[in-house]
Structures are given as structure tokens and as C-alpha cells.
Amino acid sequence: MIGGICPRAIGKVVLLSEGGSSEEIVASYHRRILRETIAKKIAGDILFSSDIGLAMRKWRQYFGIKQSELARALEVSASVISDYESGRRRSPGSLVLRRFVEALLELDERRGGTTIKTLARTLGISDMLVSVVDIRELAAPVETSRFVEVIEGEVLVEPEGSKYIYGYTVIDSVKAIETLSGADFMRLFGSSTERALIFTKVSTGRSPMVAIRVFDVRPALVVLHGLKPDSVDPLAVRLAKLSNVGLVVSKLPEIGELVERLRGSL
The missing domain is CATH 1.10.260.40 (lambda repressor-like DNA-binding domains)
Structure with a gap:
């Protein structure tokens, strides 16, 4: 009691x-x-x-x-x-x-x-959840290397700046393209820009990186899910380097497993 x-x-x-x-x-x-x-x-x-x-x-x-x-x-x-x-x-x-x-x-x-x-x-x-699968602020910052390990990620572009992740947002890329305005996109950052934006249902990774490049605010890490590392468009890699944003591909097969790994391990 x-x-x-x-x-x-x-x-x-x-x-x-x-x-x-x-x-x-x-x-x-x-x-x-x-x-x-x-x-x-x-x-x-x-x-x-x-x-x-x-x-x-x-x-x-x-x-x-x-x-x-x-x-x-x-x-x-x-x-x-x-x-x-x-x-x-x-x-x-x-x-x-x-x-x-x-x-x-x-x-x-x-x-x-x-x-x-x-x-x-x-x-x-309600409006934000149309394109968001999960969004969370971590109780304590997590080292980027640990975050990448949890999602079974392969690093294509090494992240610069902060070595810690303070939160993450898992995004349905298709619905985001169809429904999000510029203001809505900024809300994906939650309480901190030192977070990972995880884009699911990705075919080449070009669209998420173009969107990131358009805005002045940058996440600490961009994670692509739903494709193999060798399927990532070279333009996406180049844009990540120009934006000084880490780029990672998660090798986990299912979105559900990805979210539960994050929820259960961080």
C-alpha cells in the first residue's frame, strides 16, 4: 500500500x-x-x-x-x-x-x-497517428551503437555529432507521403531532435532522405526498414552524408518485431 x-x-x-x-x-x-x-x-x-x-x-x-x-x-x-x-x-x-x-x-x-x-x-x-506506427521518448539516452545493435542495423553512413539517441519515431513511409504536411512532419521529432526516425515500407530510401534534406531540423539517425542494404538508392546515401545524418538499414524482417525489440530492450 x-x-x-x-x-x-x-x-x-x-x-x-x-x-x-x-x-x-x-x-x-x-x-x-x-x-x-x-x-x-x-x-x-x-x-x-x-x-x-x-x-x-x-x-x-x-x-x-x-x-x-x-x-x-x-x-x-x-x-x-x-x-x-x-x-x-x-x-x-x-x-x-x-x-x-x-x-x-x-x-x-x-x-x-x-x-x-x-x-x-x-x-x-489522432492526425499524427495516421502515419506513425510508434513514437517514444526514452527514459535515458542510449548510445547510438546500442540502438543500432537492438534493431540489427547495418550502418551505411556513420552518424555525426551526438552519440546518443533520446527517442525514436517509427513511421509508415507510404502514409507519411500521402498525408503529412510540413508542420506534421516536424511533429515526428517528438520532444527531441536527437532521435531516430525509422521509416518502414521503404523501397529505395530516397523519399525519406529527400524529406529530411528539405527541412532544417535533422534527426540524429535515419533508419530504413523493409529493404536490403544493397537496395538503398545511392542518392539516399549521398543526401545522408550532405545532411550529416547517420543512415542505417534494419535487417529485422517484421515491423512488429522491430517495435517490440525497441520497447523491450531500451
Whole structure:
């Protein structure tokens, strides 16, 4: 029992099974991204509020959840929730706050996820996910060599500058070409440009590198997936060198395996 809230009350993260269609797998990634992004938004809003208790109440009411309902989900008495919201109980630590936010999201999902979907549209997450398979900020920076090892990459152009990766975005190249505007493309960088942009469904690698070359902001690393190293267009290699961007080809056969390697190893 921590801060009056039982750790067992919140569901565990389960890795995706190998079964299921690619559409189902991507949909699972998207649900995870939505939860992570919205959870950070809510937790940050509460943490930086001048009155944490009132902020907790605001978000509970925004989700339309009663104190008694939230208390049952967290396996505590309703008075614990009331004490936090009124300030009678000391402000919650990060672990309690995390469980509070996750409980809000889980309860909303049981009702069909209406509030989560509304927040996703408001924050612009839904539009971005059309072309994004996965996006993540790493808890701690990872050496580029380790990142390349995890994805079974072959380096075509050695990365310059920073030797660390702070996050990554896995992109459906076909959908990105069809749907992304210039502003949307910049959002692929997430919270840091010191990240890897991983382009899937690539045939030659030319289009991703042309897009990278057009913009002033450069990623630390570009990863191509879906082709063999000897199939990469020489122009893509030349553009990577001109842009001072590392270029790598991942030899992992499936997108699902690529994402699970990243999620499970970094």
C-alpha cells in the first residue's frame, strides 16, 4: 500500500503477441501511444498546478468519474480520494499520481474511451497517428551503437555529432507521403531532435532522405526498414552524408518485431 493506493489495482503492461494482422498490431501500438501521451499530459498538468488536489479533482470530473468509482478501481476508500482532492492528505508522490492517472484512463476505456478520443483530437495526436506506427521518448539516452545493435542495423553512413539517441519515431513511409504536411512532419521529432526516425515500407530510401534534406531540423539517425542494404538508392546515401545524418538499414524482417525489440530492450 503506497499513499493509500494499492499497487495491484492497476493493470500491467502486456507485450503484444506474435499473432494478429499488421493492422491489429499497429492499432495496439496506437492505443499504447494514446495512453502514454495523454497520461503525461494529465500528470504534468497536475504536477505543475498550484493546487494539486484541485487539479486531481478537475481531471476526475473531466472524465466524469465519481470518487466512489475511482476509489473502487484503486482499492481504497472514497475518503482517500476526497482527502487528496481537498488537501487534507499530503500531495501524492509520483507513484500515486501515476496510478491515479492510469485509473482514470482505464475506467474511461471500459466506457468506450470517449474522453480519451476527445483528448486525442484536441492534442492533435489522432492526425499524427495516421502515419506513425510508434513514437517514444526514452527514459535515458542510449548510445547510438546500442540502438543500432537492438534493431540489427547495418550502418551505411556513420552518424555525426551526438552519440546518443533520446527517442525514436517509427513511421509508415507510404502514409507519411500521402498525408503529412510540413508542420506534421516536424511533429515526428517528438520532444527531441536527437532521435531516430525509422521509416518502414521503404523501397529505395530516397523519399525519406529527400524529406529530411528539405527541412532544417535533422534527426540524429535515419533508419530504413523493409529493404536490403544493397537496395538503398545511392542518392539516399549521398543526401545522408550532405545532411550529416547517420543512415542505417534494419535487417529485422517484421515491423512488429522491430517495435517490440525497441520497447523491450531500451
